[in-house]
Amino acid sequence: MKPKLLAALVGVAAIAAGLWLWLGRDRGVARSEIVLSGNVDIRQVQLAFYGSERIASVAVQEGDHVAKGQVLASLDTARLGVVAAERTAHVAAQREVLRRMVAGSRPEEIRRAEADLQSAVAELRVAQLTAERVFNLVAQRAATVQASDDARAALDVASARRDAAQEALALMRLGPREEDIAAATATLQASQAQLDLALRDLADADLKAPSDGVVEDRILEPGDMASPQKPVLTLALDDPLWVRVYVAETDLPRLRPGMKAWVSTDGFPGRRYEGWVGYVSPAAEFTPKSVETSEVRTKLVYQVRVLVRNPKGELRLGMPAVVTLPLDQGQP
Numbered sequence: 001m002k003p004k005l006l007a008a009l010v011g012v013a014a015i016a017a018g019l020w021l022w023l024g025r026d027r028g029v030a031r032s033e034i035v036l037s038g039n040v041d042i043r044q045v046q047l048a049f050y051g052s053e054r055i056a057s058v059a060v061q062e063g064d065h066v067a068k069g070q071v072l073a074s075l076d077t078a079r080l081g082v083v084a085a086e087r088t089a090h091v092a093a094q095r096e097v098l099r100r101m102v103a104g105s106r107p108e109e110i111r112r113a114e115a116d117l118q119s120a121v122a123e124l125r126v127a128q129l130t131a132e133r134v135f136n137l138v139a140q141r142a143a144t145v146q147a148s149d150d151a152r153a154a155l156d157v158a159s160a161r162r163d164a165a166q167e168a169l170a171l172m173r174l175g176p177r178e179e180d181i182a183a184a185t186a187t188l189q190a191s192q193a194q195l196d197l198a199l200r201d202l203a204d205a206d207l208k209a210p211s212d213g214v215v216e217d218r219i220l221e222p223g224d225m226a227s228p229q230k231p232v233l234t235l236a237l238d239d240p241l242w243v244r245v246y247v248a249e250t251d252l253p254r255l256r257p258g259m260k261a262w263v264s265t266d267g268f269p270g271r272r273y274e275g276w277v278g279y280v281s282p283a284a285e286f287t288p289k290s291v292e293t294s295e296v297r298t299k300l301v302y303q304v305r306v307l308v309r310n311p312k313g314e315l316r317l318g319m320p321a322v323v324t325l326p327l328d329q330g331q332p
């Protein structure tokens with residue numbers, strides 16, 4: 001083989017090998033891990049009271065660690081307590097009304113209605129005898145026609161009283177109507193709902209932490225007027241805590257949710273925090289200014305959130321961090 005041809009072949013092979021190595025390096029074939037830079041991120045909650053009352057106390061300061069369900073601040077409950085007491089009494093009264101209707105008539109009430117009927121029957125009998133005598137006297141022209149009319153009217157009145165007493169006794173024995181009991185039941189339910197609302201307002205007078213976290217800002221003080229539109233405290237939720245990083249499109253196929261990661265910071269050199277990939281953005285975006293360089297200024301990247309364990313509370317919001325993603329992890 002001619003020397004010139006051999007030299008050309010060697011040159012082509014060297015160029016091909018260099019190109020293959022360069023492409024392989026760019027695609028991450030020879031890499032054992034992906035190293036990304038980002039910042040620690042957390043969620044923040046603006047805590048406000050549901051009602052509008054004057055603040056009685058604020059129990060925490062900036063920087064305090066709080067637990068889920070802990071009371072952070074309280075409202076003045078004087079007015080709310082009066083409303084709850086009034087509605088409690090109304091429910092008790094309506095409950096007794098319903099209980100009386102369901103129980104029906106008492107035996108004493110039925111016996112009184114029976115006595116009223118007997119009295120009405122006796123009055124009717126007297127009116128009948130009186131009317132007969134008056135009619136006889138009128139027939140004998142010993143009484144006037146006016147006396148006959150009066151006797152007839154008295155007889156009609158006595159008969160009507162007897163009929164009314166009979167109906168009253170029948171109703172007393174039947175008891176309240178089903179419709180009346182249903183209406184009383186609905187009224188009781190409405191009163192109970194109003195009471196539940198008042199008790200809820202009373203419970204909402206305590207502002208509780210929705211999750212474990214750290215108090216960032218104490219905005220209002222005792223004596224201030226609270227409302228749902230005015231936050232009292234800002235709470236930083238330290239669970240979950242993640243590092244926000246951006247990955248290039250060429251590295252995106254290597255990432256998957258649940259992938260193990262390690263997080264380190266300049267503030268704690270030599271210390272690593274265990275983490276895992278929790279979220280990979282489905283949409284690309286331009287490289288953020290915080291990580292932009294002249295080489296990658298026009299490249300598109302994908303946001304990734306790496307959840308991280310922070311048992312000692314050393315990681316803080318905005319802290320720069322380095323995320324290392326080993327690539328030798330098997331498929332889950």
